[in-house]
Amino acid sequence: MPAIAxxxxxxQHAPEAVxxxxxxxxxxxxxxxxxxxxxxxIQQILEGVAYNPEHIDIVHAGEVIGLEEDASEAIRHKxxxxxxxxxxxxxxxxxxxxxxxxxxxxxxLGGLSEFALLPGVHKVGMSSVYPRNVDHPGQDPxxxxxDVGATVRCDPIDLVQFGVMGAAYARVISKVEAPRVAxxxxxxxxxxxxxxxxxxxRQLAALAGLNFVGNIEGNELTSGKADVVVCEGLLGNxxxxxxxxxxxxxxxxxxxxxQRNWRWRAGMAIMSSGADRLRALADxxxxxxxxxxxFDQLIIKAHRRSNAQSIANAVKVAAxxxxxxxxxxxxxxxxxxxxxxxxxxxxx
Amino acid sequence: MATDxxxxxxxxxxxxxxxxxxxxxxxxxxxxxxxxxxxxxxxxVAALIRGLRESALSRGRSLRVYFISASPPQIGRAIRRKLxxxxxxxxxxxxxxxxxxxxxxxxRHLREHxxxxxxxxxxxxxxxxxxxxxxxxxDDWESDPLIYSLYADVVxxxxxxxxxxxxxRAIRVDPPLIAQARALAAALEPDDGVRRIFINLERPTPPAxxxxxGPRLVPTFNYLQTAACLYDDDVLSAAGAVxxxxxxxEDSAYSPERLMNSLADIARRGHxxxxxxxxxxxxLGAAGVxxxxxxxxxxxxxxxxxxxxxxxxGAIAPLPGIDYRTMxxxxxxxxxxxx
Numbered sequence: 001m002p003a004i005a006x007x008x009x010x011x012q013h014a015p016e017a018v019x020x021x022x023x024x025x026x027x028x029x030x031x032x033x034x035x036x037x038x039x040x041x042i043q044q045i046l047e048g049v050a051y052n053p054e055h056i057d058i059v060h061a062g063e064v065i066g067l068e069e070d071a072s073e074a075i076r077h078k079x080x081x082x083x084x085x086x087x088x089x090x091x092x093x094x095x096x097x098x099x100x101x102x103x104x105x106x107x108x109l110g111g112l113s114e115f116a117l118l119p120g121v122h123k124v125g126m127s128s129v130y131p132r133n134v135d136h137p138g139q140d141p142x143x144x145x146x147d148v149g150a151t152v153r154c155d156p157i158d159l160v161q162f163g164v165m166g167a168a169y170a171r172v173i174s175k176v177e178a179p180r181v182a183x184x185x186x187x188x189x190x191x192x193x194x195x196x197x198x199x200x201x202r203q204l205a206a207l208a209g210l211n212f213v214g215n216i217e218g219n220e221l222t223s224g225k226a227d228v229v230v231c232e233g234l235l236g237n238x239x240x241x242x243x244x245x246x247x248x249x250x251x252x253x254x255x256x257x258x259q260r261n262w263r264w265r266a267g268m269a270i271m272s273s274g275a276d277r278l279r280a281l282a283d284x285x286x287x288x289x290x291x292x293x294x295f296d297q298l299i300i301k302a303h304r305r306s307n308a309q310s311i312a313n314a315v316k317v318a319a320x321x322x323x324x325x326x327x328x329x330x331x332x333x334x335x336x337x338x339x340x341x342x343x344x345x346x347x348x
Numbered sequence: 349m350a351t352d353x354x355x356x357x358x359x360x361x362x363x364x365x366x367x368x369x370x371x372x373x374x375x376x377x378x379x380x381x382x383x384x385x386x387x388x389x390x391x392x393v394a395a396l397i398r399g400l401r402e403s404a405l406s407r408g409r410s411l412r413v414y415f416i417s418a419s420p421p422q423i424g425r426a427i428r429r430k431l432x433x434x435x436x437x438x439x440x441x442x443x444x445x446x447x448x449x450x451x452x453x454x455x456r457h458l459r460e461h462x463x464x465x466x467x468x469x470x471x472x473x474x475x476x477x478x479x480x481x482x483x484x485x486x487d488d489w490e491s492d493p494l495i496y497s498l499y500a501d502v503v504x505x506x507x508x509x510x511x512x513x514x515x516x517r518a519i520r521v522d523p524p525l526i527a528q529a530r531a532l533a534a535a536l537e538p539d540d541g542v543r544r545i546f547i548n549l550e551r552p553t554p555p556a557x558x559x560x561x562g563p564r565l566v567p568t569f570n571y572l573q574t575a576a577c578l579y580d581d582d583v584l585s586a587a588g589a590v591x592x593x594x595x596x597x598e599d600s601a602y603s604p605e606r607l608m609n610s611l612a613d614i615a616r617r618g619h620x621x622x623x624x625x626x627x628x629x630x631x632l633g634a635a636g637v638x639x640x641x642x643x644x645x646x647x648x649x650x651x652x653x654x655x656x657x658x659x660x661x662g663a664i665a666p667l668p669g670i671d672y673r674t675m676x677x678x679x680x681x682x683x684x685x686x687x
Binding site: 051 | 551552553554555556559569570573602605606607608609610612613614616617
């Protein structure tokens with residue numbers, strides 16, 4: 001199996017959590033990972049944990065792009081940054097995909113400088129997974145939302161392409177034959193949300209081969225009604241962050257309430273498995289990562305607060321996407337969607 | 349090391365030579381009933397032992413291969429047959445007489461191997477000519493890192509017989525074995541005999557946990573890493589290392605990438621010198637085991653020259669003393685004696 005490049009220095013808990021995550025993967029799977037970053041530091045962390053060196057290579061990169069750094073500045077001035085070196089290792093064929101929990105903007109700009117857009121794709125879309133209720137047994141408990149930050153505003157055609165790309169990716173990863181695609185809007189009527197959303201609705205509904213289920217409102221996001229939720233980056237980012245904070249707030253409230261008196265504590269003890277489930281659902285960092293779709297190569301963006309488990313999951317997602325030809329599937333879906341193919345400049 | 353010094357390779361059996369499974373009682377109970385054909389050698393280990401013998405013989409060096417096991421002698425027949433099946437020529441094998449201990453009611457000592465192994469090693473050392481170079485092979489399941497390091501330091505007299513006795517008492521070794529170990533240690537001529545101790549990371553223990561034993565102890569994840577270090581020590585030929593790599597590829601479904609990563613890891617951990625890593629990588633490439641490395645660029649050639657020069661002029665760092673008192677996890681007064 002081709003290797004997965006992992007930006008060892010990206011994320012709030014890097015490099016410790018990243019190296020530990022890759023070490024865990026090396027023990028339990030046959031996935032080969034290339035850790036990119038400060039080789040001496042990586043080696044030092046690695047030697048302190050259980051790992052299998054047969055599945056790990058280390059490539060030195062002397063610079064780090066911080067999470068809060070200006071992405072375009074960093075891309076220009078930190079050519080030896082771990083994130084860029086990891087992207088280059090994919091562009092040059094050493095690795096088949098890359099995983100980073102680092103600066104999302106730098107990952108997108110790095111991808112734009114080293115990879116090509118898939119034929120016909122106007123803008124890349126950054127996706128994210130989030131927990132939702134399941135309608136039937138076997139349904140993936142996670143839904144995919146895109147775009148969640150690669151763009152600010154989008155044309156209708158961009159939203160359509162996000163739907164097509166997201167559906168193709170979900171088909172490969174979640175093994176859903178016809179993923180349900182919905183457009184995030186302020187009402188169910190096709191004409192709501194302004195001219196651009198109405199146009200996007202019309203075009204999505206007209207696309208043969210896409211299981212478009214119409215508009216979805218904010219309160220339906222976690223209902224299991226849609227497998228892929230399409231929105232522009234600004235809105236997607238706000239919604240995802242809000243979901244995350246609500247989930248965290250629910251956990252905090254539950255814990256603080258239980259501490260007030262012994263009866264509530266006893267009640268919580270009885271409901272502890274439910275509370276654990278709530279905590280697990282609220283732990284966005286443990287879901288692994290989701291792809292930046294639209295490149296001819298694969299970048300999996302993990303949560304910036306990723307822990308070791310999250311990184312391990314992100315690497316597994318990357319390996320699965322490579323094995324099952326996710327990029328090829330997305331390219332074929334775009335080519336078959338009949339969306340306009342004229343190239344436009346990709347911008348944030 | 350004198351080039352004509354006798355080479356001795358001492359191997360543990362379970363989890364080092366053999367892929368023994370005894371994590372559960374059921375697995376443990378099954379071992380005595382296993383046939384030789386059922387026993388599985390660790391990937392590459394048989395090729396390595398054969399390669400060591402061939403390398404020594406081709407250079408006219410005297411070589412001995414011994415096995416030391418904490419298993420009962422009742423499984424000896426199956427073990428000997430297994431070694432024969434693997435084409436291993438060896439000079440001796442020792443088993444722990446569990447039945448004898450059971451008869452003495454020493455149930456605790458059934459699982460205590462420090463005293464047993466140490467005395468057996470010291471006994472064996474006392475029969476070797478001075479200057480014999482030893483390589484020891486164990487695993488991270490029981491106490492091999494402690495036993496082998498202690499043995500090596502007793503042989504050099506870094507740990508004197510009195511200190512040895514105090515340590516063995518602290519870890520509650522069977523008293524007759526303590527007396528025997530002390531007597532054997534006192535009779536030995538100090539000799540810097542043990543060159544390296546290889547610990548097969550079967551569990552796998554993080555290498556940093558074994559750092560306290562110093563650079564003489566090399567934690568390895570597979571037998572290509574071990575072979576690479578022995579190649580670096582000039583006791584295994586490049587052809588021998590190629591045999592090990594080929595065995596891993598052909599018999600154990602390793603990929604060239606896994607082998608390359610293994611070599612890079614052992615070099616990064618400082619147990620394989622960069623120049624040796626480069627020449628070994630070239631030898632493996634030339635033999636078609638690994639993809640041939642790209643010809644070195646000018647800066648790469650310069651880096652190699654610089655690293656070879658550093659290795660040539662650099663003084664060998666003295667082996668740091670091992671803090672056995674802390675390692676055995678007990679407070680032992682520094683002046684503890686038998687009296």
